[in-house]
Amino acid sequence: MRLRHLSVLAAVTALLASPVQAQAAQSGHTYHVAPRGSDRAHGTQASPLRTIGACLERVRPGDTCLIHHGTYREQLTPPSGAEGAPITIAAYGDGPVTVDGTERLTGWKDAGGGLIATATDLPPDPDFNAVFLDDARAAEGRWPNSGADPLNTTWAEADTTSTDQHIDDTDLPDAGWTGATVHLWAGSNPWAQQTGTVTAASAGKLDFKGGNYRCPPLCMGNQTYRNYYLVGSRAALDQPGEWYYDKTAHRLYLVPPKGGIAGHTVTAKHRLWGVDLGASSYVTVRGLNLWGTSLRTGKSSKGVVVDGLRATYISEFSTLPMPPDSDLAVEPFEGNIVASRILDSGVQILGTGNTLKNSEIAQSAGDGVLVRGTGNTVTNNHIHDVGWMGSYTPGIEINGNGHTVTHNTVRRTGRAAIDTAWQLNGTEFHDNRIAYNDISEAMRTSRDGSPFYVCCSLNGSGTSIDHNTAHDADGQNGYYVDNYSHHFRLHHNVAWNTGSRGVYFNGHTGPSIANEDHNSSYGVGINVASVALGGATDASGSYFSNIVGPKPVTATQTGNPLPVVRSNLISTSPGYTDAVNGELWMTPGSPAVDAGEVVDGITTDVLGTAPDQGAYEYGAPVWSTGCALPGCVQRVRHGNWTATASDGTSASATVDGDINTRWTGTAPQAVGQSLTVDLGESKTFGRLSLDAGRDTSGQPYGFTVSVSRDGTHWGEPLARVSGRSFTQDAVFPHRTTARYARITLTANGPTPWVVNDIRLYGDGPDAASTLQAEQATSVRGTERGTAATGVLGSGDRLGFGTVNIRGRQLTVRLASTCAQGCSLELRLDSPDGPVAAVVALTDTGGEWREQSVALRREVTGTHDLYIVAKGGSRVTALDWLTIRP
Template sequence: MHHLVKTIKNLSSTQVFREYDGTNFQPFQHKCTPSYGFTGDRMNKFRILLFATGILISFSISASDRSHNPHGYLLSSSPLDAANITLEYFVAPTGSDNNPGTLEQPFQTVQKCANVAQPGDSCLLRAGIYRETVRPANSGTSSTTPITFAAYNKEDVTISGANPVEGWQVFRGSIFRANASLPTNRYNDTGFFANQVFVNGEMMPEARWPNTGRDPLRPKLAGGGVKSQGGNAAIVENAEIPNLAEGWAGATVWTNDWYVTRTGTITGGTAGKLTAQMTAPWDRGGYWFYLVGKLGLLDSEGEWFYDGSDRTLYLWTLGGTNPNSVEVKQRNFAFDLGDRSYIVLRNLKLFASTVTTSDASQGIVMDGIRAKYVSHHMTLPPLPKSEQAPNSDDGLIVASHAHDTGIQLRGSKHTLKNSIVEWSSGNGVLLEGTGHRVTNNIIANSNYMASYAAPIRINGTGHRITYNTIEAAGRDAISFDWHTAGFDGNKIDIAYNDISRFGMLSTDLGAIYICCYVNLAGGAIHHNWIRDTQAFSPFWGTRGIYLDIESYNSTIHHNVVWNITGGKDSFYLVAGSPRGYNRIFNNTFLGSIYTDNTVEARNNIFRSSTSITASQQSHNLFQSTDPKFTKTTTTDSKSLPDFTLQSGSPAIDAGMAITGVTDGFVGSAPDIGAYERDAKVWKAGSRVQR
C-alpha cells in the first residue's frame, strides 16, 4: 500500500489517526520503533499529526523544508485531540483524481477533494473552470475547524453550471444550429426551471416578440394588454402580433398586472389576438407583455430557440459569424450544502449556478465570491403550499420562485461578505432561518421576472444586512414578505446600504419593502441611501421605505431618500399601523411621505412636505425651511449629492436627544436630519471593487 507517511521514527507506542491509501484517508494504527528522524512523500504545507502517549505532535513536510532538513521539522506538541488533524489538498484541471492531491500531483475535480476533506481541511483550487456541482461528504465542526474551498493564491477559479456547445452548422442565413442535450424541452416549475444560453459569457435572449436587447431588466414590451376571461383564461391583444406559420400554441406570455407579474401558455389564436391559460386564476389584466418560445420568432441577432423533440439548438449569431464560445446551462448548483455546516467558500467565481443550503445548515461562510447568472426561470407558477406561511393566500402567485432562487442561505448563522452577486431571474440572495449576515457586497441585476423575489429576500429573524450596494432590480431591493416569511420580523438590522434603480419592471413596491402585518420589534432600518429610480409605469408609483398593510414596531432612522421620480402616488416613506408604533427619527426625505397617527416622528427633514400625520411629532423641519444642504445636485454621474449641513443651517443643534439614535451628538443638542454637523460623515454601500 502506498502511504504519504512512509516511515515514522523516534517515536514509540505511536498511533497515527489518518493515512492516505491512494483513495481515501483512513484511521489506522502504526507502531514505530525508536530511531531518529522522519521521512515522507513531498507535499506542500502537508501536516501529519500523531498521537503519542497523550501528546499531539505535528510535523510539516514541504519541498522547502526538505532542502534544509531531509528529516522534516517538529512544529508543535500539545495535548490536543486527534480530530484536530488538518490537511491541505490541491485541485487543478490538469490533475487526476487518482493523484494524492498534492501541489505537484493535484486532484482533477473539486468533488474528489470534497469526498475526502475532513473538518479543518482545505481544498485549494488552481486556475481554471470546473464544470460540476460540488457536494461535500462532510461538514466542518465549528467556525475554527471548517472545511474550506478556496482559490489557491487567489488564482482565477470558476465553478460553472454551463457546458460548451460545439458542432454548429448553418440553418439559414445567420441562424446556426447544433445538436445539444439541454436539461428541459420548455420550462419546469421545479428542479431545473429553464434553459439558458450564453455567448462569450453573456446571456442571450430566447426568441421572442417584440424583439429586445440583451438586458432583461430593460426589455422592449408590447402594449395593448392581456385580459382576464375568468379563471385562468386570458386573451392577448395587440394589432402588431404577427402571424406564425407554425402557430402560436405553446408559446409563453409574460405580463405585468399592477404589483403582480404573471405568465401563461398560449393556447391558440392568430395575428393580433391570442388565447392563453395563465398559471393562476385572476380577475384583472396586464398592459405590458411579451411573447416567447417559438422558432418562428427567431429573427434577430443573439436570439435562440431550443427544439427538445430533436435536441436541436438554434442561434442567430452575433455578427452573423460561425458560433464560438457558446455555452448552455446544465446544472443549478455550484455547491450543494444542504445539511452541511461550517463550510467556507473563498475567492471563487460562480457562473450559471448558485449555492444552496438547508434548514439544518449552520455557519456557512462565503467570502470574496463573484457569482454571475445565479438563477434563471421563465415562468411564474403559484407558490407551493409547502412554502407558504400559515394563513397565506391559496394559489399564491406574487411570491413565485421567491423561495428557490439566488444564493440560498437557509439554517442559521451564515455569512455572505465581500462578494458580487449579479444577474438572477429571482433573488440575488435568499435568507431563511436565523442570524445570517450579508455585508459589504454588490448585488446587482436581480429579479428580471419581477415577482416578489428581490436582491435580498428575507425570511426569518435576527439577520443583519449592512454595507451593501444594491442596484438594478425588477421590483423591491430588500423584501420581507409575509406570504412566505410569516409575521415575525424581529431583530432584523438593515443598515448602511446604498440602494438605487429598483422597481424597473413593476409597481406598488419599495426599495425596502415590508409586507404585511409584520412585527419589526428589536431591529432597525437605518443609515441607508435610497435613490435614483424611475417608476416603471405611469399608472402607479414607487416608494422608498414601504411598510405595507399594517407592518409595525419599526425604528427608522438616519436614512436619506432622494430622486424617486415618475409614476402616480410615489412616496419616499409609507408607514402606519394600528397594531403598534413606527418610530421615524433623524431621516432626510427629499420627497413626499405618507404616514398616519400611529407614527412617532422626530428630528426629520421633510423637504417636500408642509406637514405630516403623526400622533407624536416634534423637532422636524418642513418644506418652508431651507436646511442648507451642502450640495443638492451634481452634474457628474460618478458623484452623489451631499446632504450634510452647511454652517448656519437651522437644523444644527435643533433636535431632541433620543437614546440609541442620537448618542454621541456634537453641540448643545442633536441636529435634525440624517447627518450631524462636525461629526464623522457616514457613508452607505459596499467597498468592493468590480
C-alpha cells in the same frame, strides 16, 4: 463649530470595525487542485488533484482544498466541518478559479429557415434553461425583439379591447404562438409581473390561460398598463443569438451569428447549484467565481462562511408560477403570485449563523441573495442587475429573524433592492438589523413599491432599519412599510429621488401601530411627504421626530396613544451640503443643528447642547453606506449641467437632479429629435441613464448617445438603445471622457417623448464627489469604521481603485493631534507612485477640520488613487476627500 475629539473617534472606530472578521488560520491537511492534475494524485502542490470533487471526497474537519487557476465544470457538494475546524475551499491566488454551471454544445446542423440545431438534454427544468454565446447571455427567442439588457426590455402593448385572458394587438403577427409563454406587465397598478400559456392565436389576437387575473390591479384588459411579450416558441426566432428549446424533441435551435457558428462557443446551463451546501455546516468558501450557476446553504446549515464570491448569471427562468402551497406561511390566495420564484433563485444563505461577505452577485432573473432562517449575516457585497422577471424577487430577500444585513450596495433591480416576503416568512420579522446599505436604481420593471419594501402584516419588533441611503428609483417611496405592518423602527436613513415620499407606512384600511422614524434626512425628488403614515384604522404608538425634509411629515390621527409628529424641520433649504448629489449633511448655520429632541436609543452620540435634526450629527465624521469593493461607487457627480432640445424648448428639467420634474417634447416622437447636454466640464463615464418617470407613455422607442469634447465635433454613436422602460440605460463599450452628450431618437412614436432625469455612471468613483475614507477599496495599517478611519501612522495608507479625476485642488477632512512633521501624500496609480499633492498637517486638537491644497499639476483621466500618511505613529484620522477644479 462643534467637533468630536479624536480619542472618541478612535474608540468608536474600534467598535465599528468590519463586523465579520476572517476566520483564524486552521491546522489540518491541505490538498491542491489544478487542471493539470490527476484525481489519482496525492494532492500536493507538485502533484495536484484534477477536480475539486476529488478533494472533497478526501477532506475531514480542519482540512483545506486550495484551487489553482482554471475552470471547473462540476458541482461542489462539500461534507461538513466542525465548529472551530471548518472545511475550507479556497482559490490559491494564482488566477481566477471558476466553477462553471454550463456545458458546451456541439454537433450543430442546419435546421432550415436560417436556423441551426443540435440534439441535447438540458438537465434543468425547461423553465430554468439558460444559453450562452461566446460567454455572454443569449436571449430566448421572443416577440417583439429586445436588446441585450433584460432590465431594459421592449414590450408590446395590447389594444384596449383586450380582456382578462385575451389580447387584441393589431401588431401581433400570425405565427405559431400556441403553447408559447406570454409574459404580462398589466393592470391598473401592477404590483408585479406574471406569465401564462397561449392557448390559441391568430393575426392580431391570442388567448391565454394562467397569469393572475385578479382585477383591477393585476389583469389584462382595458387597463392603464397593457404590456406583454412572447417567449417559448420557435416562431420567435429571427435575431442572431436567439434560441428555443424543444423539450419534447430534446433539440436546441439557434439563430447563428452573422457568418455562421464556426469560431463561436455555445454553452447551456446544466447545474443550478454549482456549490451546494444544502446539507453542509462549518464550511468556508473563499475567492471562487461562479458562472451560470449559484450557491446555496440549507435549512440545517450552520457556520458556513462565503467570502469573496464572484457569481454571474446565477439564476434564469421564463415563467412565474404561483408558489406551491407547501412554501407558503399564510393561507394560499391569488395575490401570492407576487412571491413567485423567491425560494428557487439567487445565492441562498439559509440556516443559522452563516455569512456571505465581500462578494459580487450579478445577473439574475430572480433574487440576488436570499437570506432565510435565523442569525445570518450578509455584509459588504455588491449586488446588481437582478430581478428582471418582475416578481417580488429583490436584490436581497430577507426572511426570518436575527439577521444582520449591512454595508451592501444594491443597484439596478427589477423591483425592490431589499425586500421581505410575508407569504413565505410568516408574520414575524423580529430582531433584524438592516443598516449602512446603499440601494439605488430600483423598481425597473414595476411601479408600486420602493428600494426598501416591507409587506405585509409583519411584526418588526426589535428590528432596526438605520443608516441606509435610497435614491434614484422609479417606485413611489424610498422606504415602504406596507399593509398593516407594525413595530418597525427606522432612524438615520437618507432618501432622495424616490418619487412621492421618503418613507410611507401604509395602513391600508387596517392597523399600522408603533411604527417610528427618527433623525432621517430626505432631499430632492420627493414631492408628497417626507414621511407619511396613511390609511390606518389604528396608528397607536407611532412616532416621527427629528426629520429633515422638503415636504410635511404626516400621520393618520387615530389610536391610543395618538401618533406623535414633532421636532421636524420641513424646508426646501435646510442647509444641506449638496442636495442634488445626496450629500445631506449640514453646513454651518443650518437650523437643524441642536434643534432636535432626545429619543431613547436613537440620539446617543450628541455634540453640542441638543441632538441635531436629520441623519448626520454636525461636527461628527460623515457616515457612508454601501460596500468597499471595486465598482461599489459609480455615480458621476452632478454639476452645473444644462440641456437644450432640438425643438427649441427648455430642457432644464432633465438635468436639475430632480426625478419629479419633467421635460416633454412638442410633437410625437420622430427620428432625429434630440437633447444635447453640456456637463460644464469634461467627465469620464461609461453609462448614461435616461429616466422617463413612472407614467405609461412618453418613454423613447429608441435612441442613440453620442459624445463630444467641444460641442461641435461628434463621433459615431457610442450606444444604441431600444425599449420602453421607465429608465433606459445607454452602456458604452468603453469609458469615455467628454463634456457634451447628445441623445438622438432613432424611432418614431405616437406621443411626445419625455425625460425626467439624466444620470451618468462610471466604472469607479468620481473624485469630484466626496470619497468617504471608510469606503476605500484597500486599507493598510488602520481600521475601517462606518464614518471614518482610525488613526493612520506613518506608512499607513488608503487606496481607491479606478477613480475618475479632473481637478487641481485636493480637500481632505481629518482630525489630527500631530504637532509637526506630519503629512498626507496623494499618490497616483500605486502606493509609491507619483506624488500629486502633499497636505502638511497641523494639530487640530483631535477635532474635525477641512484642509485644502493645490495639486502640483492638474490631474485628469482614470487613476488608482492612494493617500499615504507620513510622520509619527499617530498622524491623523481621515473622514473624506475630494479633488475638484
